[in-house]
Amino acid sequence: MKLPPPFSPDAASNLEQLIASKPTPFLALDLSVIKKRYDELVGGFPDAEIYYAVKANPADEVIELLANSGSSFDIASIQELDKVLKFGVSPERISYGNTIKKASAVKYFFDRGVRLYATDSEADLINLSKNAPGSKVYIRILTDGSEGADWPLSRKFGCNPEMAVELAVMARDLGLIPYGVSFHVGSQQRDIDVWDGAIAKVKVIIDRLKQDYGITISMVNMGGGFPANYLLKTNDFSTYAEEITRFFKEDFGDDAPKLILEPGRSLVGDAGVIVSEVVLISRKSATALERWVYTDVGVFNGLIETLGEAIKYHVSTDKEGEVDEVILAGPTCDSLDIMYEHHKYELPLSLEIGDHIFWYSTGAYTTSYSSIEFNGFPPLEYHVI
Incomplete structure (x- = not known):
């Protein structure tokens, strides 16, 4: 797969190995992005002292x-x-x-x-x-x-x-x-x-x-x-x-x-990509215009900042072709576990159960906000790429 900037050249191949060997969902972190962001911050504010907000990651x-x-x-x-x-x-x-x-x-x-x-x-x-x-x-x-x-x-x-x-x-x-x-x-x-x-x-x-x-x-x-x-x-x-x-x-x-x-966010956010898997795709009626796409990552295990659709992540999949609007929701049995319903994301019609969805710039406030065991789902794991 091809990762967009600012990920390092080696990150894509390392991520492919993780996808082949690790269960989803997980957060992949490129530490070189964090170092780059830190150096930019020091260069932009040379007279300031930087105190990293640990809560971000x-x-x-x-x-x-x-x-x-x-x-x-x-x-x-x-x-x-x-x-x-x-x-x-x-x-x-x-x-x-x-x-x-x-x-x-x-x-x-x-x-x-x-x-x-x-x-x-x-x-x-x-x-x-x-x-x-x-x-x-x-x-x-x-x-x-x-x-x-x-x-x-x-x-x-x-x-x-x-x-x-x-x-x-x-x-x-x-x-x-x-x-x-x-x-x-x-x-x-x-x-x-x-x-x-x-x-x-x-x-x-x-x-x-x-x-x-x-x-x-x-x-x-x-x-x-x-x-x-x-x-x-x-x-x-x-x-x-x-x-x-x-x-x-x-x-x-x-x-x-x-x-x-x-x-916090500006240092670590762009260094992360969450890899998730499509669990279910459905429509609410025979004439419904929108598909519901349920993934194995949701509000309670990494994406809490989508509450109120406040943070809108870049989302992609390896599938190609014609697209239509979808509602993105998580895996738990809680009606709050809907990431995007009003802001219309578009995903390929060829998307199937078991395919991967990638959530970019998720290095901040994902693992640290993840619940311990809601519905029995474990906290979001992370790996360095």
Whole structure:
């Protein structure tokens, strides 16, 4: 088979061997794509520090590659921390980026040397002051991540700018270090201008803290949001880098704070292809215009980001010829397990039960979102090609 760019030349032949020897569904990962994306990110933001969002794909091979490449890591749990530490990553290269954390988890991180923590509430700051005394904190603010983002991240995380100022003062008074301000514009963000508004909001907060309270903020964390290659068009990464750098310089000039980025999807998304098998093809009536195509991968074992048809993957098959519209659904006995019903994918009429369907740019948020045993189906396996 022929894999599209950016897969390496050897990836196709390696994938063919996997298809011949491994049961579907599975995710195939091309690590060379991840290294290429990491190098592009470093080149596009040479003054920034990269903290890979482990939740996007926690595979050992991915963590090891990025650790050896010099990446730092954005961690959301004790389990992710342990995975990263086993590859010799120093605690100085780790941030506890989850604003929702138990006291026992904070203590676990602190005892292992982690000194950088996200926060967005008074209760969490008190937790940090008790269990991670003297640590650096960065305050996450609310931004409008619904515009332009295929997978919005608004509402649950962050606080308004006024509270961010209050939390920074509170952190200082509690013996913590008010170190930074962070935001996230939404995952798979296609509207670059959203960064402009978010950076401007951060600038106002930083200026006010300096002028009114004598607090100097040393870091801005822009989170993630850079896109992978799905159906909906995005700008080239170089355009993102150029425009966001311009926004940052326009607001902060030469006296800019340290910049942190937390990419996940943009690093690993395009490195993956899910191989699935057609389980059933049917029509709901003799006159139905659409075929239902059921595959052995679905919402609950790798494709949860198709909920609401939010993320639209490139889909292909080896079969050729005349095509018609299909509804793509998964294998479980849950009516929610439908990937695409309203957005009309077209597949060949020659497609048969047992044929393979390939889902591209599925390296992010597939294995990590996969259920453990819903309907007895095992989690999505992965292999490196």
